[in-house]
Amino acid sequence: MATLKVPAQVPSPSEDAEQLRKAFVGWGTNEDLIISILAHRNASQRKLISETYASTYGEDLLVSLDKELSSDFERIVMLWALGPPAERDAFLANEATKRMTSNNWVLMEIASTRSSLDLFKVKQAYQARFKRSLEEDVAYHTSGDFRKLLVPLVSTFRYEGEEVNMTLAKSEAKLLHEKIAEKAYNDEEVIRIITTRSKAQLNATLNHYNNDFGNAINKDLKSNPEDEYLKLLRSTIKCLTFPEKYFEKVLRMAINKLGTDEWALTRVVVTRAEVDMERIKEDYQRRNSVPLDQAISNDTSGDYEKMLLALIGHGDY
């Protein structure tokens, strides 16, 4: 469930655009006004505001935001205003293939937690914006075991029906167990099963694994807890089967880190606020014995904090 709160009476896109323009011009910038508007409009409403703003003031809303805002607050507002989720994901994925901002986790996360059709839309948006395919950029900028896992992961168009073949689940659970027992973590059969099977089928396979061999697969994949490839493999499995648990952990790590990982915090809040942030908040509180909004308040400040809290549905609205 989403945490985004939209008012019962939404102002027209031209009223919103006008208010935003007011927030930008004159003495200083009115950050509270920006938050009160943008943090309470859904993706299609933001799209309309953006279009109206551009046609009324002859300037892209993102350009105005870029001029007026800075640092973490700028990044969260820009990502939020960037357009439909597919546009934002395409932007994040592209950043993740660039040398200075390369990030296998972001690629894995986008490929594994979006629906098949949403991932396809990300690929279309990626091509329209960058004039290359997501697949070629991921393949070009990764190497070794990471490439072996990530390229099929971003390429595949997974089936999403609920049909499950239990015989296959049993035999593939056995196959996974054999390979893992041999420490063949990058074996092509392991990668084939994880990157091509439907989430329902994979879930059945992993249940068989757990029942037939006594451990959850991710426990067996912890032989070397600091191995970066194994970490990514475990997270992929988590994203495909329990995405909210994965996101809870990313938030936990981002907040607990000395100095806070604002990029991760921003990314999860912005990409999940309209999807399953309610569920992630529940898991967060259960796992950390502190509500997410309180943890965020303790760790962040100013307009950045306000924007985060608004997006996770903090307080009355």
Add this chain to the structure above:
Amino acid sequence: MATLKVPAQVPSPSEDAEQLRKAFVGWGTNEDLIISILAHRNASQRKLISETYASTYGEDLLVSLDKELSSDFERIVMLWALGPPAERDAFLANEATKRMTSNNWVLMEIASTRSSLDLFKVKQAYQARFKRSLEEDVAYHTSGDFRKLLVPLVSTFRYEGEEVNMTLAKSEAKLLHEKIAEKAYNDEEVIRIITTRSKAQLNATLNHYNNDFGNAINKDLKSNPEDEYLKLLRSTIKCLTFPEKYFEKVLRMAINKLGTDEWALTRVVVTRAEVDMERIKEDYQRRNSVPLDQAISNDTSGDYEKMLLALIGHGDY
């Protein structure tokens, strides 16, 4: 250019459906009537006929055809009537992953010669019909080097713009040449370049290869002419850059073969009649010094021959 000939005045779908019904009932089957209708309607017209037939006679057109026709003529009419190209490709691809009819060439051909969006539609049709993804079936039913090439080939959503990065083309041509010189034909870099780059980019890379190293890449890939993987790799490159040459060769081999390969002949005629069969016919005549329709006439007979000739636009209409 297509070879399909559609009359200037097309009868209504219900007239066509009625005529087809007449061709099925009573003494024997009127094959000429079936050909005169179906072989002269385009994909969307056939779809309407099919829908009208089903709603009027309470039976799927394919079921009626299956009852009335047999052998090679049955297969070509069924494949032609099967529905939009994506449905037919999904059917052919599924056959190609089955044990008794497995065929890596068909998978490669569908993945490499369809547009990115058409390939995506094949994947959607595949999932709707078979309740699994094309990717998982291909990955499950292939192995070794064939899997290494085919899985990314069917998975990728290639960029289709004309933009070409010449610096990249030069460096990737060099990389391909190095790997081929080492006989590392299944090297992951070779496969990455072939399976992820846009057709325009790949073409630029292969031109550089030819200019900088003195041979066309497919010549350098002929070190062991009978190696099945190398054959498939060469054909993939041909499909991605000169599809009509590839199809000419499939037709040539199918016709020259002792006993004729009707499956290949049918497949190429049915899948290209509405796309580029005119061009393939030109290439065929140039390469074989005999027109394709004459070669087909010499090698086939009866209703099957008539249907093939109608689809390649033989004679006046």
